[in-house]
Amino acid sequence: MPTIREPAVAGLFYPNNAKVLQELLNDILNNAPARNITPRAIIVPHAGYIYSGEIAASAYKLLEPLREKIRRVVLLGPTHRVAVHGCAVSSADYFRTPLGDIAIDTDAVQALLKNPNVQLSDMAHQDEHSLEVHLPFLQTVLDEFSLVPIAVGDMTSSAVEEVLDLFWDDPATFFVISSDLSHFHDYKTAQEIDQQTTTAIEQLQFGTITGEMACGTYPVNGLLKFAKKHNLHCKTLDLRNSGDTEGDKNRVVGYGAYAFY
Numbered sequence: 001m002p003t004i005r006e007p008a009v010a011g012l013f014y015p016n017n018a019k020v021l022q023e024l025l026n027d028i029l030n031n032a033p034a035r036n037i038t039p040r041a042i043i044v045p046h047a048g049y050i051y052s053g054e055i056a057a058s059a060y061k062l063l064e065p066l067r068e069k070i071r072r073v074v075l076l077g078p079t080h081r082v083a084v085h086g087c088a089v090s091s092a093d094y095f096r097t098p099l100g101d102i103a104i105d106t107d108a109v110q111a112l113l114k115n116p117n118v119q120l121s122d123m124a125h126q127d128e129h130s131l132e133v134h135l136p137f138l139q140t141v142l143d144e145f146s147l148v149p150i151a152v153g154d155m156t157s158s159a160v161e162e163v164l165d166l167f168w169d170d171p172a173t174f175f176v177i178s179s180d181l182s183h184f185h186d187y188k189t190a191q192e193i194d195q196q197t198t199t200a201i202e203q204l205q206f207g208t209i210t211g212e213m214a215c216g217t218y219p220v221n222g223l224l225k226f227a228k229k230h231n232l233h234c235k236t237l238d239l240r241n242s243g244d245t246e247g248d249k250n251r252v253v254g255y256g257a258y259a260f261y
Helices: 018-031 049-066 106-112 122-126 135-141 157-165 187-202 217-229
Strands: 041-044 072-078 087-089 094-097 100-103 118-120 146-152 173-178 183-185 234-241 252-260
Touching: 018 049, 018 135, 041 049, 041 217, 049 135, 049 234, 049 252, 072 157, 072 217, 094 135, 100 135, 100 146, 106 146, 122 146, 146 217, 157 217, 173 217, 183 187, 187 217, 187 234, 187 252
Parallel strands: 041 173, 072 146, 072 173, 087 118
Antiparallel strands: 041 252, 087 146, 094 100, 183 252, 234 252
């Protein structure tokens, strides 16, 4: 009997009705600009779709031409509910969304568990939204693919890079890093901090992204080190905050989308 990780934030961060969800995704992806970039990795935000869906769509739009090429997605996001030292994989065979079930690459999970920085923790995944909110996007822009979901806790850039490197040689593997930017500043302050963060990301300055700058500080820094090692370039696709998308400018959260190619 296969084990399934059920959605935790369907109906909260995004619609739990499959038809409504698919129509929303189609709409925001259709409205996202087309760009002539073929990425190997992206950084995308993980808030509710009304806040950050359009920003995320600017990155996921780039995957549509790669629909038949990408066969595995390695997805890293920060833990919000369960403290993890290193990072955690899941024992589930499938991750479920209103759009259906995504098969987990269980062989890759077993390979990762040989790394001392990787542990098995279903609790770390059970209620975590930072990975889940990306799954309906991936189901929309890709054909059949398997998933390697990794919940990242306290981890060095080198340790994250080591995890990513396990998959580098497979051109059918794509990397998604989930992170929001600054949290709960006024609009102007958030813009200043997020621009500083964006400059550091564009310049691949791994180790300089703090938790104040991005909640996904550990996976982001690891990706930047990985990108530098493999001579990837970064392009900022969108940079806004919840004051732009939802309205309240007194206490905002920053969102950025970045492509690495």
